[in-house]
Amino acid sequence: MNCPNCNSEISNSNINIQTDLAQCQSCNKIFKISENFNTIADDKFDILNPPNGAWIKEEMNQLIIGASTRSPIAFFLVPFMVVWSGGSIGGIYGTQIASGEFNPLMSLFGIPFLIGSVMFWSFALMAIWGKVELTLDKVGGKVFTGIGSIGLTKKFSWNEVSTVRENNSVKFNYPGSQGGQIVIEGSKRISFGTGVKESRRYYLLKGLQSVLSKVKLNKRFV
Ligand SMILES: [Zn+2]
Incomplete structure (x- = not known):
């Protein structure tokens, strides 16, 4: 210990x-x-048995646990986005392009729609192809959130980490998010997992906790 x-x-x-x-x-x-070391006695959790939509891989002294952010909300978001961003951006910029006349006021008015489109499209795409993946080794790990290799990576080392817990009081709820996030706390704070279905998020949480308790006890986990 x-x-x-x-x-x-x-x-x-x-x-x-x-x-x-x-x-x-x-x-x-x-x-x-x-x-x-609150997860030592937690013997009911089986890291080798991920739920549907989650996975575990062992690679070259690394342990990878991940979960897809796929969500049925995509069936709603995608057609909605096509109509919404197609209508607003097409209406604001498309008409200017079609007429060949630049309208500065209208272009300015369209900026929030552009920002909104980028934001909601990234949610929609995450709901189709997105994933949250943890790559863990002896020294620490990283949390990737994104699609394919495009996304956000947050790194941590084990000696900066004191606890891993769940935060259910997430204020920012966008369509497709399912409440709650996983928080890695210590000398810094990393939160992730918003938008991951609860059963998968639970797997990531318990998996990370069990790896952390093994690291703290100097036990092998890969
Ligand atoms: Zn000490």
Whole structure:
């Protein structure tokens, strides 16, 4: 077991399972074992058995767990977007192009529609082809959110991470999002997983927690 504060190894004599307390001999921090390693006893979760739409892969000292952001909302979003952005952008810019006359006021008026289109189209495309994927190794990991290789990557190292939890009070709900996100906390904060169906998000959460507890206990996970 390693200290959640300074990450140095804690000798067995400083660990008391009965009282749920351990003390680090390097920095003298006392902490509750259950709070810092809350997934040790979680034996019902099976990382090798992902739900439909989620996956696990082992590659070259890396463990990859991921989930698709595919959602039935796409059946609504795509036709809606074709009509909405086609109508607004076609109406505002298409008419200018067709007539060959530039209208600065109308072009300015169209900017929010352009921004809105980019935003909602990226949600719509995520609902068809998107994924959230975690690539984990001994040192740390990265979280990818996107389509194919186009997207956002957030990196972390294990010694910056103290907990992984779920945040269900997400304020920003766009069409297709299903509430909730996964939060990696420690010296920095990474949140991801908005828009991932609950059963898949649960798999990513528990998978990441179980890997974290193995890392903290110096156990192999790949
Ligand atoms: Zn310590």
